[in-house]
Amino acid sequence: DGGITQSPKYLFRKEGQNVTLSCEQNLNHDAMYWYRQDPGQGLRLIYYSQIVNDFQKGDIAEGYSVSREKKESFPLTVTSAQKNPTAFYLCASELGGAGDTQYFGPGTRLTVL
Amino acid sequence: KNQVEQSPQSLIILEGKNCTLQCNYTVSPFSNLRWYKQDTGRGPVSLTIMTFSENTKSNGRYTATLDADTKQSSLHITASQLSDSASYICVVRGYQKVTFGTGTKLQVIP
Numbered sequence: 430d431g432g433i434t435q436s437p438k439y440l441f442r443k444e445g446q447n448v449t450l451s452c453e454q455n456l457n458h459d460a461m462y463w464y465r466q467d468p469g470q471g472l473r474l475i476y477y478s479q480i481v482n483d484f485q486k487g488d489i490a491e492g493y494s495v496s497r498e499k500k501e502s503f504p505l506t507v508t509s510a511q512k513n514p515t516a517f518y519l520c521a522s523e524l525g526g527a528g529d530t531q532y533f534g535p536g537t538r539l540t541v542l
Numbered sequence: 543k544n545q546v547e548q549s550p551q552s553l554i555i556l557e558g559k560n561c562t563l564q565c566n567y568t569v570s571p572f573s574n575l576r577w578y579k580q581d582t583g584r585g586p587v588s589l590t591i592m593t594f595s596e597n598t599k600s601n602g603r604y605t606a607t608l609d610a611d612t613k614q615s616s617l618h619i620t621a622s623q624l625s626d627s628a629s630y631i632c633v634v635r636g637y638q639k640v641t642f643g644t645g646t647k648l649q650v651i652p
Contacts, residue, residue, distance in 0.1 A: 433585075435585075464642075470644060471631070471641070471642035471643055471644045471645070517583075519585055521585075530576065530588045530591060531588075532588075533586045534585050535584055535585050536583065536584065538583070
């Protein structure tokens with residue numbers, strides 16, 4: 430069953446704690462992305478990776494970190510430096526060409542208590 | 543600045559009726575335009591993708607149009623069903639950059 434998975438679906442964190450969101454894909458896609466979605470706003474790009482061991486900052490990278498040690502995995506860490514981390518986080522992957530479609534995971538809703 | 547604006551923000555229609563959602567963009571240079579459907583609490587799912595040379599593309603009851611000269615796109619939904627209730631997001635890819643619209647929230651009522 431091919432696809433892109435995210436875990437957990439819901440995550441609660443206390444202020445000051447770091448937390449890592451998981452994203453895995455078995456589509457053999459080269460490129461992977463992390464987005465943040467807030468009510469009334471379009472998706473905003475946090476980080477992206479076009480190849481293993483390489484990643485680039487997106488528009489709102491401050492307070493976040495990523496790694497890409499394997500093609501299949503692109504975890505996102507929300508650090509305590511992120512001032513307003515409560516949001517819906519979406520991971521996506523694509524084969525790598527400009528004409529390709531991004532396939533999205535089911536999302537993780539992070540709530541900071 | 544690259545922008546994608548969608549209208550209306552929200553829409554309520556009766557089951558079986560048709561509706562049209564609008565997308566205006568200022569992304570330049572233009573590579574392609576996609577429409578996604580996003581159910582509440584889920585990830586977006588691609589409906590259509592159009593390049594500069596394509597004027598229309600259909601996916602079942604969904605038909606997207608593109609006017610690259612006026613930088614406008616529309617998504618027409620025919621014979622709406624309750625399962626069409628979702629947010630519809632217009633996404634425009636420029637050179638190495640993807641810009642997302644804020645979406646139109648559609649509610650189909652019986």
